[in-house]
Each structure stands twice: as C-alpha cells, then as structure tokens.
Amino acid sequence: MPEQFIAPSIDWFALSPYLVMVAGALGLLVVGALTPRWPRGLYSLVSALTATSAGVLAVFIWNDVAEMGPGTLVGGALSHDAFAQFVTIAVCAATALVALVTDAEVRGTVLEGPEIHALLLTAATGAMVMGASNDLIVLFLGLETLSLALYVLAASERTAAGQEAGMKYFILGGLASAVFLYGIALLYGGARSTNLGEIVARFQSTVALERNDSLVLAGLALLIVGLGFKVAAAPFHVWSPDVYQGAPTHVTAFMASVGKAAAFAAMLRVLVIALPFHRDDWRPVIWVLAIASLVIGSTLAVVQTDVKRMLAFSSVSHAGFLLVGVEAAGHRAGEQISGDGLESVLVYLALYSVLVVGTFSIVAVVSRHAGGSTDISVFAGLGRRRPVLALALTILLLAQAGVPLTSGFVAKWGVIQSAVAERSYAIAIIAMVSAVIAAFLYLRIMVSAWLADPSEVEPEPVPAMTGVAIALAAAVTLVVGVYPELLLGWTDAVSNFAR
Amino acid sequence: MELIVFVLASAMVLSGAIGVVLFRNPVHAALGLVLTLFGVAVHFVSMEAHFLAAVQVIVYAGAIVVLFLFVIMLLGVDRAEDLTIEPLKLQRPVAIVLGAGVTVLVAGAVVRGADTLGRETNASAPGDSNIRALARSLYSDHVLAFELTSVLLIVAVAGTVVLTRRLKKSEG
Numbered sequence: 001m002p003e004q005f006i007a008p009s010i011d012w013f014a015l016s017p018y019l020v021m022v023a024g025a026l027g028l029l030v031v032g033a034l035t036p037r038w039p040r041g042l043y044s045l046v047s048a049l050t051a052t053s054a055g056v057l058a059v060f061i062w063n064d065v066a067e068m069g070p071g072t073l074v075g076g077a078l079s080h081d082a083f084a085q086f087v088t089i090a091v092c093a094a095t096a097l098v099a100l101v102t103d104a105e106v107r108g109t110v111l112e113g114p115e116i117h118a119l120l121l122t123a124a125t126g127a128m129v130m131g132a133s134n135d136l137i138v139l140f141l142g143l144e145t146l147s148l149a150l151y152v153l154a155a156s157e158r159t160a161a162g163q164e165a166g167m168k169y170f171i172l173g174g175l176a177s178a179v180f181l182y183g184i185a186l187l188y189g190g191a192r193s194t195n196l197g198e199i200v201a202r203f204q205s206t207v208a209l210e211r212n213d214s215l216v217l218a219g220l221a222l223l224i225v226g227l228g229f230k231v232a233a234a235p236f237h238v239w240s241p242d243v244y245q246g247a248p249t250h251v252t253a254f255m256a257s258v259g260k261a262a263a264f265a266a267m268l269r270v271l272v273i274a275l276p277f278h279r280d281d282w283r284p285v286i287w288v289l290a291i292a293s294l295v296i297g298s299t300l301a302v303v304q305t306d307v308k309r310m311l312a313f314s315s316v317s318h319a320g321f322l323l324v325g326v327e328a329a330g331h332r333a334g335e336q337i338s339g340d341g342l343e344s345v346l347v348y349l350a351l352y353s354v355l356v357v358g359t360f361s362i363v364a365v366v367s368r369h370a371g372g373s374t375d376i377s378v379f380a381g382l383g384r385r386r387p388v389l390a391l392a393l394t395i396l397l398l399a400q401a402g403v404p405l406t407s408g409f410v411a412k413w414g415v416i417q418s419a420v421a422e423r424s425y426a427i428a429i430i431a432m433v434s435a436v437i438a439a440f441l442y443l444r445i446m447v448s449a450w451l452a453d454p455s456e457v458e459p460e461p462v463p464a465m466t467g468v469a470i471a472l473a474a475a476v477t478l479v480v481g482v483y484p485e486l487l488l489g490w491t492d493a494v495s496n497f498a499r
Numbered sequence: 500m501e502l503i504v505f506v507l508a509s510a511m512v513l514s515g516a517i518g519v520v521l522f523r524n525p526v527h528a529a530l531g532l533v534l535t536l537f538g539v540a541v542h543f544v545s546m547e548a549h550f551l552a553a554v555q556v557i558v559y560a561g562a563i564v565v566l567f568l569f570v571i572m573l574l575g576v577d578r579a580e581d582l583t584i585e586p587l588k589l590q591r592p593v594a595i596v597l598g599a600g601v602t603v604l605v606a607g608a609v610v611r612g613a614d615t616l617g618r619e620t621n622a623s624a625p626g627d628s629n630i631r632a633l634a635r636s637l638y639s640d641h642v643l644a645f646e647l648t649s650v651l652l653i654v655a656v657a658g659t660v661v662l663t664r665r666l667k668k669s670e671g
Contacts, residue, residue, distance in 0.1 A: 005635065005638070005639070006639070007638065007639065007642075008639050008640075008642060022650055022653070025653055025657070026653065029653070029656070029657060073643075074642060074643040075639055075640050075642065075643070076640070077640070077641070077642070077643035077644065078643060110664050111661065111664075115657045115660045115661045115664075116661060118653065118657040119654065119657045119658060119661065122650055122653050122654050122657070123654070125650055126650070126654075129647065135641075135643075135644070137641065137644045138643055138644050138647065141644055141647040141648065141651065142647070144651060145647065145650050145651050145654055148651065148654045148655070148658065149654045149657075149658065151658075152654070152657075152658035152661055152662060153661075155662065156661050156662070182605075186605070186608070186609070189609075189612070190612060195640075213612070214607075214608040214609075214611040214612040215608060215609065215612035216612075217608065218604070218605050218608035218609070218612075222605075
C-alpha cells in the first residue's frame, strides 16, 4: 500500500521576486527572439524594471515577515526572513543600475540584444537564492547560477583581455565551486543533512563531550575556501585583478556588487546561521582572512596604474572590512543577543553594491571614450571636461575611502563599531590603518581628475541611462551618508533570521 | 566482497580521473572521463542505488561524454597550448606539496570521522523503492533545487548565444 505523498506547501507570493526575475529573463529571451530589434535602450529598461519590481515585491514580503515572523519556504529550502529580503533588495538595486549602464556599453556591438540582460537577471536570481537559501544544495545551485552567468558575461566582449578574463575566472571559479561542493559533501557526512535548520538541530541535540567533529571541521574548512574565493578575500583574491580588468566594465560592476553581496550573504548563512556551534573554530580563520585582505588589498591597490586594477584591489580591501564584520558576528553567533556584526555586514554590502556600480559606471564612460583604456592617465583633466561627472566620481571615491557624510563612512563605521563592541581591538585598528592607506589610492584618482593638466581630449559623451545610474548611485551615497538613520532604522530586523 | 568491489570501482574512478588530466590527446581524456563515470556507477550499484547507476551510465557516460567527443572532433584535436612555459618557477612544486597536504588532511579527517558517518542503507527495501524514494525527495524536500536547475539551463542557453554569436548577424 503506497503511502500518501504530501507535496510541500508553496507560498507563491513569498517566491514572487524570484519568479519575476526568471519570468523577466525568459520574457526577454522569447519575445526578443520573435520580434525585430527593439528601439534603443528598451532591453535595458525592461530588465531594469524587472529588477526594480522584484525589489519592490521584496519590500512587501518584508512587511509580511515583520508581521508574521520568519519561517521557511518550499519544504525548508528557502528562508522567509528579513535577511533574505534585504539581500534581495540590495541585489535588485545593483542589478537595475547595471542594466541601465549595460545599454550604452553594448550598443552597436554583437552583444546588443536581450541575451545579455537575460544573463544579468538570471545571475541576480542566483544571487537572491544564495541570500535566502536554507539548504546547502540550494545554496550551491544559486552559486552556480550566478557564477556560470558571470563567466559568460566576463568573456562576452571579444577582446583578448576579455576572453582571458573569462577563461581565468571560469577555471579558477570551477575549482572553487568543486572545493565548495566537497565541503558540502563532508559537512553532510558529519551532520547528515544539507538543511541548515536540521544541521543546527543536530548540534543542539547531540552531547558536546562525545562529539567527533572532524568531518564537519574539514567540510567547514573547504566551505570557507570556496566562499573566500567567491568574495575575493586574500589569499584567494589572485584572480580578481585580472578578471576585473579584463572583463567589460559593466560586468565588473556587476561582479563587484552582486557577486560580492551574494557570496557574503552565503558566507553569513553558512557560518553564522548554520554553524554557530563551531564559531570558535571558524572565527580565527576569518580573522586571518580579514587582516590579509585588508593589508594586501590596500597596499597593492596603491601601486597600480590601471584604474580597474586599483578598484579590484580596493574591492579586496572592502572584502577585508566585510570580514571584520563577519568576525564580529562570530563572537556571539547563535546566541539570543547576537550583537551588531550581522547587520553591519549587510548594511556594508548594500551600500557598497550601490557605490561600486556608480564608480565602475564612471570608469566605463571615461574608458569607452579613451578607446577602452583604463589607465589612470585617461582620467587626467576630467574635472575640466566634465565637471559634473568628476564631482560624482569624487563623491563615490570619497565614499569608498569612508569619508564622513558619505554612505561609505556609515558602512565602515558599522563594522568597526561592531568589532570594537566584541573587543576585537586589533582587527579594528588594522582596518582603520588600511582605510587610511587605501584613501591614498582614491586620492590619486581624484587628483588626476581635478588637478592634472587638461589633455586635448573632447569631453566624453555621457549616455542618458548611464547618467541616470550614476546620479542615482551618487544620490544614495550622499543621502545615506547625511541621514544614516533612514537606512539603519530599517536594518535592525535583519538579524531575526529563520532556518 | 563489498570491499573488493569498492577497491576496484575506486581504482576505476581514480585512474580515469588521472587519465583525464594527463592524456595529451583530448579524445583520450574524454574516454578517461567515461572510465571515471562508470566507476561511480559501480559505486552506486554496490550501494543498491540501481536506478542512479543506470541514469549515471545512460546520461553521463552515454549522452554527455558523447557530446564532449562530438565537440572535440568538430573543433579539432590538434590545437594545443604550450604549457611548459612557467612564469613562476616555484609554483608547480609548491602546488604539488600543498595539494598533497590538503589531500592528507581531508583524508585524515574522513578516517577520523568515519565512525560518525551514517549507516543508513535501503538494501532491504523492495523492488522499485529506489525510484520511489528518489521521486519523493526530488518532489518534496528538493523540489526547489530541482526547479533551480532549470534556471541554470536558461543561463546555459543565453550564455551559448552570447558566446557564439557572429558579427555578421548584428546588422539584421
């Protein structure tokens, strides 16, 4: 007699952001294939609108979560909590901005068409799934969706550098994914489940004295390596300068924002949410990664002459700051009063995503005009040619440096404060020193833009949609910098996660 | 008996995998992959997962590797990169040492944690229970993962179009 099959209940509204993104990608592909070329900019507008509506839906879902409390979806595969909605909103915002910038970057090339936007939207779906995953298999599938789309996007431009970037990213990323998967397998062997809730329940139910955790610890180590690669934390950052430099600039913006946000969200899910019982095992590792990223990122950034390489190393140092927050979250992971670490990382991610897209958009505008060169010399005299653009660049770079009255200060203040609250003074001091070193690099770009001799170049044309994206990014940077309570009042809820 | 099967299947998997890496001819490497996948299928059989073993042989060893071979033969096998030039002299020995170290550590962890591994098998379950159990977990616990793989396929389709589109068509 066959037992009755009970299908998991599905809350379609709670899944709507993912459905909207996938439907947008499919719609673009199918309708785009059946109709003649759309008028200029329409592909970008459609994909930006798709991402925006998914983000707006996530806000409504957040309200539901706030009223009814967190839970899980589809048989425990996804978390239904404020953490997931926050990551979704950040990813959607960054995706919408990148979609706007992509239009001018691919216009007139073979890439003009719906496919590149379909890839952006599916990659963002993978990122959203990573932020919400409550099961390691789902997390891995989200990671692969994001990574595969990123490999293709990185190699989408038919230049030698672009192809090299795509190939390098693909091979090293494939290795990192394999390591990550092996980690999942070992963790499954030790905890006998891939579901984060069941993993935690298992640790709560077994007696600590007799526990033999070597499988879980080996799995944890491999998971940290895989995630460390994806977030470009030193010493797993070696791919990032080449890939950031070789990939088309709008793709670099996407990688630095959505890719990093998703990977850090996944790291928080795995370390803080699934394995709080091993916090004393993984926290020292994160401590070392954080310090290595901070020091290597900020010192090597200063000696570069290519702006995209500089920003790649600066993103390694940002990863270091984020790891400072993860380390702080590790002190009291799994406790009732869990401290500010988790919130500070998420706030940092959201703010950094927006400002890094803005920065790379300006780099895209300037380098496109200079025939694809991203050497720092092409920025010389930008202040004379395009004062407004140079002003936006200045705002965004000051924010990256963490100067007060910009969102970057709010972000850096948050992680350092949470580290100090957990008495991690050494890491907080190293973070602040490296922020000062990294500030030199941002100053170099600004000095070149404002003070260098104006070269005899025509002012760069700023495409309308790219201009809108830059203006939005700069506006968010300033508004959050001046009124941080707008955002911070909102993020208290994110540590109330579900598993 | 179980041990002999395990050792033989593992030898197949490992020698196939080493072959994939070491063969100079890509066709031979693809055939090495077949050996690896067959070895995994044998492992599945020894764990009483007959359905998975069949799928492994039909889908992986059959369809996917044949596809690999088609691609290799269409693209030509004579294009080889010279891998002997080494920008950093030390990196290969260091990589070997580090790789061996990681292997030893992971193997040590597995050996030490072997007692904690689950011992659940469904060897006593009747006839079609394999397929039944698979379907049950695929459509209940892992239904979202199952659907997510279709998103991966969208990436594959769109990615192929992006990577292979020729310049001529851009005017159309």
